Amino acid sequence: MTAEEYQEDILDHMEHMEAETMPDVNSIDIQTEIQWFMRPYLLDFLVEAHAAFQLLPETLFLAVNLLDRYCSRRVVYKRHYQLVGCAALLIAAKYGDRKERVPTVRELKSMCCSLYDDEMFTQMEWHVLQTLNWVIGHPTVDSFLQIALSEVTYDAEVEHMAWYISEIALFHKEFVSVRPSVLARSALALARCVLSRSQARQSEWAGTYDPVVVLNLSNHLYQPSQVLSRKYASMHLSAVSTTVEEFLQRQAQIARRNITPPTPPALENQKPDADGYLTPSTPQKSHYDAVMQHGCLTPPITPDNEFGASNFAKNVLPRLYPVTPTSAPQEAPQQQPQQYSYQPYLQPRLAQ
Structure with missing residues (x-):
């Protein structure tokens, strides 16, 4: 056998x-x-x-x-x-x-x-x-990695990346209770993701990894131990720590590109208002550069306002400033003079 x-x-x-x-x-x-x-x-x-x-x-x-x-x-x-x-x-x-x-x-x-x-x-x-009662033997993460990697063609870079990720997990409390078999498959799946390698099939033992553990491992790639990073920066370990840093930089650029909205194009041939006058923010029919002597904008000439041609026919002079609309003045009713009748004054007679 x-x-x-x-x-x-x-x-x-x-x-x-x-x-x-x-x-x-x-x-x-x-x-x-x-x-x-x-x-x-x-x-x-x-x-x-x-x-x-x-x-x-x-x-x-x-x-x-x-x-x-x-x-x-x-x-x-x-x-x-x-x-x-x-x-x-x-x-x-x-x-x-x-x-x-x-x-x-x-x-x-x-x-x-x-x-x-x-x-x-x-x-x-x-x-x-x-x-420990002399019980020393323990199936380590590395031993499970060897079994998972034996199912496919040997790739040294994938193996070194899985080692690096597994050793990062040693530094954190949340992975102490994770079984080495689960940690090995999850680290291998993350290593293949970073290196853009194809994942194992679900039918294979290596393909049954824990996605939650993979996510937790990926969250700890940003700040690894400096000692561990220097160790895996050597070429005989495929410089996988440098590869992880480059991968994280690319992911950060993609994230910023998806979050930052595109900058709107600048309006061409946009003229500033004359004399630095700030126009109101309400919608206007068009942009006018004509300014009156006192600094007020000339209103647009439309048939609806007092600058229309009908006003000139009535010989009505335009106002320089807008005024509050009031009702048309009405003529006061004329009061009729009161008629007074004058009676002659009669002096009273004295009693004799």
């Missing part, structure tokens, strides 16, 4: 194992000293150490998984957070990497600026293994 015939059984076992070895985000939330904002600083250190020792990609994913699983079960002090990360990287390298590339305690101590003694590294390594 070939490996393809065992692939379905292998996937079933890997998906079972990933469910058994997932960290608990709620338990990490109740840590008293370490906080989520400290995570990017520790991961920057682990990414640099991982690149310096030239370890395999799956070693980094396994080290972060061991770190999160330990923090889910033990109280970690802030001063020991980096020490736990170094112990997790050391265990992951011993578990799956080549022996000549496994870092020594002295090298890790030097990278930590001699903050911890040699015995502290050994004690923490032993304590992590005891806490």
